Amino acid sequence: MLKNYIKLAFKVLLRHKFFTFASLFGISFTLMILLVVTSVFDHILGPTYPETRLRRTLYVMDLEIKGPEITKRGSVGYYFLNKYVKSLKTPEKVAITSFMNRMISYNDQQKLKIIMKFTDSVFWEIMDFNFIDGKPYNNEDVSNVNPVAVINETTSEKFFGEESALGKFIEVDWKKYKVIGVVEDVPILRLLPYSDVWVPVTHTKEDITSYTMEGDYQALILAHTRSDFKKIKQEFKKHLDQVEFLDDQFDSIKGGADTFLESISREMFGFDDSQVYLIIGIMISLMILFMILPALNLVNININRIMERYSEIGVRKSFGASSITLVGQFIVENIILTLIGGGIGLILTIIVLSILNNVEVIPLANFTLNYRIFVFAILISIFFGIFSGVYPAFKMSRLQPVDALRGGQR
Amino acid sequence: MIKLNVVDKVYRTDTIETTALKNINLQVEKGEFLSIMGPSGCGKSTLLNIMGLLDKPSSGKVKIEELEVGTFGDRKLAKIRNRKIGFVFQSFHLINDLSVLDNVEIPLLYRRLSGKERKGRALEVLEKVGLSARVKHFPRQLSGGQCQRVAIARAIVGNPEIILADEPTGNLDSVMGAEIMDILMKLNKEANTTIVMVTHDIHLAEQTQRIIRLFDGSQVM
Structure with a gap:
């Protein structure tokens, strides 16, 4: 069944080239920005050479x-x-x-x-x-x-x-x-x-x-x-x-x-409140916001994409697909799309980081993609895939088979 | 095999209420070939959809093999549709992105079968409907008659006991229509498959064992 879904996913991607391009561009570009930013952050804040003991170091600055x-x-x-x-x-x-x-x-x-x-x-x-x-x-x-x-x-x-x-x-x-x-x-x-x-x-x-x-x-x-x-x-x-x-x-x-982040928060908020959680909260919120915007766009694209497939949904329901099976199918398709986008995003990131390293925008900086960032990228891709696929898939799976066969009209 | 007891179907919008079926009582026996006739909009397809569990009645009971399906949830209904019923639609409803073989395999995807078993069964039924040479083709490369034969192959690949055909010859010329009717007749005789067919064509209906006539959503004699 999975093989069939994958086969169909690729065919659907090829059928709507513009939608596919828009989706892939959105995912890969967002992911690239996010990965480059996290790579820079990792480079500045992560426990890398020579601050390998950073996680158990405090600073008085x-x-x-x-x-x-x-x-x-x-x-x-x-x-x-x-x-x-x-x-x-x-x-x-x-x-x-x-x-x-x-x-x-x-x-x-x-x-x-x-x-x-x-x-x-x-x-x-x-x-x-x-x-x-x-x-x-x-x-x-x-x-x-x-x-x-x-x-x-x-x-x-x-x-x-x-x-x-x-x-x-x-x-x-x-x-x-x-x-x-x-x-x-x-x-x-x-x-x-x-x-x-x-x-x-x-x-x-x-x-x-x-x-x-x-x-x-x-x-x-x-x-x-x-x-x-x-x-x-x-x-x-x-x-x-x-x-x-x-x-x-x-x-x-x-x-x-202070930890490094706490010392940044002191810079921003003064000495009365070491609001490090506020800083972390702001950073996470910005990151989520940054990810949600393209994901919402993907939801919209997916709704359009799925609306064109009412007949297929009706046929599958008529021949024994349950709603949950169909949600699974559309999520698999979306995850494939986002993993492709994630892959392109990773390649773009590697290219951008190597350009940044070669032109020495920051002297002696060596931005790299380490395994933590790679895992982060994969998780983000899956998040995109699930987040942008669940709602449209759930919406269409609730249709009676006969309504789906009629093109979504009651 | 199929039993409908005092079935009504009413479509409601904010401003209007339309009765599609009124007080339908019907019993279809195992191995029977039944046709449903009536003018356009009289509720033929609605009746067929309710019999095939593609739609729910507003009131009344539907039984499939003595199973009262009114309280069944999505998964149970999906399982009955998968195991017991095969559908043939007027406009074929084939998935254009899938090959003939992949289209025919669809009902088997929702059963615990290996890819090899699915392929074997699909090839077998495609041979039955005379499309062995077209397995790798896509729907848009086929004629209307060929598409409907693929749709029939898809309907019978899971060996269902019931075939519900909604104007299966409606989009075909008379020669192709006759071909499709022959296949259905053969299925009924050789495999003892119960067939309910909606049709406008009296000549086709007369070939079946019983004709049900509808008018304005009610069954007439």
């Missing part, structure tokens, strides 16, 4: 400090992170890293713009970098202010060509660092780990030991498991309550150890 007359909100200083975040007991590890610093470097008298980050040694333990050569700096290098650096592959090629960079010196911001490690490039969309050069945090020009609440640093908190998140957040809150203020300008502080 900004603070709100309030006083009777003034409120300041922004990124955090090293002193604060070192005193109130590093001292947390629940996490497995806590690392501190600066944001990106644009620096100037010279290679053979050629001026180069370099992104540099100042980090502690734990940064290398939380991040899962692939070392092509050498190793990261350790706590001793940081404490002793050793002039060592880890550079990425592209910087290594820029400065040293094909030769190994290990042991060679790189000059950034008028300071010479010995290269002790070369890592695989990190896509620029991975804002936290991305850099060209990493050096021990003790090399920064500012005095990191002096009292500063504000600054250009962030903390990465690695939990033993995700179930520790709540405990870590509570512990951090307690630490915030113990913050000392050196002058009367400020008297309260707000902040949080």
